[in-house]
Amino acid sequence: MKGSLIILSFFAGGLLIGMYKILPAQFLETDYSMYALYFLMFLVGIGIGSNKKSLEIIKTFNFKIALVPLSVIVGTYIGVSVFAFIQNELSFIDSIAVGSGFGYYSLSSVLISELSSETLGVIALLSNISREIITLLFTPLFARYFGKLAPISSGGATSMDTTLPIITKYIGSDYAIISVFSGVVLTILIPFLITVIL
Amino acid sequence: MITVLLLMTTGMILGWLFHKRKKLIKLSSELTNWAIYLLLFLLGLSVGTNEKILNNFHQIGFQAISITVFAVSGSILMSWLTYILFFKKDER
Numbered sequence: 243m244k245g246s247l248i249i250l251s252f253f254a255g256g257l258l259i260g261m262y263k264i265l266p267a268q269f270l271e272t273d274y275s276m277y278a279l280y281f282l283m284f285l286v287g288i289g290i291g292s293n294k295k296s297l298e299i300i301k302t303f304n305f306k307i308a309l310v311p312l313s314v315i316v317g318t319y320i321g322v323s324v325f326a327f328i329q330n331e332l333s334f335i336d337s338i339a340v341g342s343g344f345g346y347y348s349l350s351s352v353l354i355s356e357l358s359s360e361t362l363g364v365i366a367l368l369s370n371i372s373r374e375i376i377t378l379l380f381t382p383l384f385a386r387y388f389g390k391l392a393p394i395s396s397g398g399a400t401s402m403d404t405t406l407p408i409i410t411k412y413i414g415s416d417y418a419i420i421s422v423f424s425g426v427v428l429t430i431l432i433p434f435l436i437t438v439i440l
Numbered sequence: 441m442i443t444v445l446l447l448m449t450t451g452m453i454l455g456w457l458f459h460k461r462k463k464l465i466k467l468s469s470e471l472t473n474w475a476i477y478l479l480l481f482l483l484g485l486s487v488g489t490n491e492k493i494l495n496n497f498h499q500i501g502f503q504a505i506s507i508t509v510f511a512v513s514g515s516i517l518m519s520w521l522t523y524i525l526f527f528k529k530d531e532r
Contacts, residue, residue: 275482285469288465306527321510332503351483360486370508373511391527433444
């Protein structure tokens with residue numbers, strides 16, 4: 243939660259400085275962000291490759307446990323396709339790209355704003371933050387009416403860290419490993435899915 | 441797009457090779473946070489100077505939340521099905 247607030251305050255800080263034109267205009271003309279993104283993706287790769295915890299968790303892989311992140315991906319894409327079908331402001335590809343954030347709002351928003359547009363980046367930021375908030379608020383409800391995997395799938399990538407405590411509280415600690423597994427798999431897949439889609 | 445994937449894959453291989461160099465890995469995770477802060481700050485900055493986004497913020501917000509509602513509903517229903525078919529029977 244503390245991490246989320248820090249991340250949001252950087253976005254809000256930039257927003258305010260931009261709105262009140264505190265920085266000189268020529269600073270904004272050069273776009274350094276693509277290079278920062280390249281650097282970030284390299285670092286994210288190092289993080290994934292060096293993370294022993296995620297390597298160990300991937301070893302718990304079996305057919306049944308793999309169905310969980312798969313259900314999250316397929317279910318999200320079906321839901322977002324319905325959204326894309328009933329409205330005509332956002333294209334199918336754009337909607338699917340936003341959905342592919344699976345709650346990982348920091349990475350998905352910067353990646354989408356570079357690969358597509360800033361508008362879509364902001365949509366990805368708000369959409370994926372609300373995925374985390376919805377999970378934090380409705381986990382008790384989801385667990386009660388839609389089975390023990392429901393909070394995990396609602397959490398998406400966040401089910402490995404920020405929403406893990408509340409999830410395990412309502413579905414039991416024997417499902418914690420499944421929750422972490424699903425979150426880790428989605429976290430690794432997100433940058434690949436977004437880049438390939440856009 | 442290819443550049444992003446190549447850089448990430450290179451990072452993964454290097455991370456795997458050097459995973460025992462604790463200090464190096466810690467430094468890279470610190471830098472990851474700061475790169476994310478910087479990029480979100482820059483995104484905020486360009487959104488703050490973009491009249492088109494600012495004027496349509498309510499519409500953008502509504503779209504964002506709608507996508508999430510559909511995404512969460514879809515994934516919950518899908519995982520409910522998975523739960524009933526593969527998980528529930530093993531529980532006592």
